Amino acid sequence: MIQVFTFYLFATLLIASGAFTIFSRNPVHSVLWLILAFFNAAGLMVLVGAEFIAMLLVIVYVGAVAVLFLFVVMMLDIDFAELRAGFMKNVPLGILLAIIFVCELIFGIGAYRAGKIELADAPVNPAREGASNIEAVGELLYTKYIFLFETAGIILLVAMVGAIVLTNRKRAGVRPQKVADQVARRPEDATRNMQPEVGKGVEL
């Protein structure tokens, strides 16, 4: 009973936040609605027993992708009024695309009903019997596929090195803080005690 209730709760919220993502006028709100949609989708994944995918959704999509969207939307100075001005001009194209997608959906469902393609038999499941998804993925990654997993790490490192090599440079004309110098400066180097006489200014 509780499962059915949670399913409808998550599903309703997912569709609602998806709709708000599209209809909200403020792009920042759109991204926030998108994040809510991701969380609800993750809830649905937990319900069907795919807890690993649920965690991926939250960590990767919310933690990285959506935050990146948010940064882009907030950093870039996009004139949304101008973007909306071209709306009517592009409506025919949009409708055409929508029709194509609907046709593809109908074809896809029809083909699915007609029977599946002759694929190979599903390979033997290499995971340990009775392991949860996360345990199975972890065990395989760190035993059977350790070599590939570590090399994938090196690929990411190379990408990082590449980004730094190609963009990092010494910038001229910047005044960075010299923390050590600032801390080492004593009051007597920077201040003087003055005894100004009445009616006269201070000589600097």
Next chain:
Amino acid sequence: MSVGNSLYLVAPEIILGASGLLLLLIGAWGGFKSSRLVSILAVAALFAASAVAFEFLTNPSFADGGDAFFGQYRVDKFSALTKLLIYISAIVSIIIAPRFFENAGSRRTSAMRPEYPVLILFASVGMGMMVSAVDLMTLYIGLELNSLAAYVLASFLRNDERSAEAGLKYFVLGALASGILLFGMSLLYGFTGTTSFNGINQAFEGGLSTGALFGLIFVLAGMAFKISAVPFHMWTPDVYEGAPTPVTTFFATAPKVAALALTMRLAIEAFGSQVAAWQQIIIFIALASIVVGAAGAIGQTNIKRLLAYSSINNVGFILIGLAAANQAGASAMLVYLMIYVAMTLGSFVAVLDLRDADGNQVEEISSLAGLSKSRPALAAAMAIFMFSLAGIPPLFGFWGKFLVFEAAVKADLILLAALGIAASVIGAFYYLKVIKVMYFDEPADVVVKSDSKSHAIIIALCALFVSPLGYLLIPVLGNIADQAAAALFWAF
């Protein structure tokens, strides 16, 4: 198969990967000044990895090879031989780099940075995985590691417009090719239920479904991009011209050896039971590469572009050996690859040695006029490389061509061999044009003397290898290549 044994078999990759990480730290703390130290240590690491590969190649206890990590990675004579070629090319690319980048930087600062040798090391790890891959996942990860490092290297001179353009072009087209390859691999996995080459081969024995055929074609298309075979060669001249010359030297040798070796292993070990399905594709891309490589080079005025077309042309000749689809063809390909690496390294280092009085690189062919008067030794070496690339008999380049054509004729591909020989005559034209400019044109007096000992030594060694003296090595090279090719045909 214990983990310890697996780790021992991947020793070349571990040596290179670990020293890459260590050198990255040295570079991060030492800054630009540590470039020299990092380069020397990187060369030492590559020599250590070569020693391990040499051990795998010659030690009789590895005669049957071995699989590491549950059949994802194989050590055999084929992988050991190609790894040696790759590491030698990488060593040369590191040795020739500092001189080039010192002149290429702005007046005060050198453009040589410690990341250059580190990226070459990581690329070598990727290439080592490519030639040892017996699983689609190893293949893809190795290929991506190599490609990603290559994209960065292509635009290493980031202030140079041509270099940045080369990197961007290579990145966009390379990503597209990776996508095609990955799509093909997913189709293969779906229709055979396995990612291991052996498993795919067994699944193909029962016949080839349409979906699997599409997968095979997509995978071969992705590989054709990496070896710059003809329908997918468009990036090659631009990238070779724009990339810094040491990087071009690297691109024309090591990744090409790795991708060709990977194509051989895929075609023979994974698709070996359906030769008819891929043989016609290979025949087509071989012929098309030979013709386009020869015809496209004729109008070129930049020597690096000319050498790029020459490498397309040579890949076509090498693929003729694969079209034969037998052990003799594979052995011929390996001999050709060894000679090709020597010719290409030599000719690119010779190009690197061409500088004008201001220290700028000379790349125009017309500026080579009268090189025989101002730099007789360099002109002679260049002439040897050009004659050898053209496959003119007394030089060693002829032997490689002879072997692949012999293999093709024995496999009853007489028409292919005849067309290839005819097209190689077209190719000879532009090689001879370079020699004519150097020896018979009015001196242009652009190129000045060079005082680089390392260039001179590398050029001399390569020239000696491809000179008629190289024929003395035929028994040794032929024997190694036969054994390596036999390792590839273990299933037959």
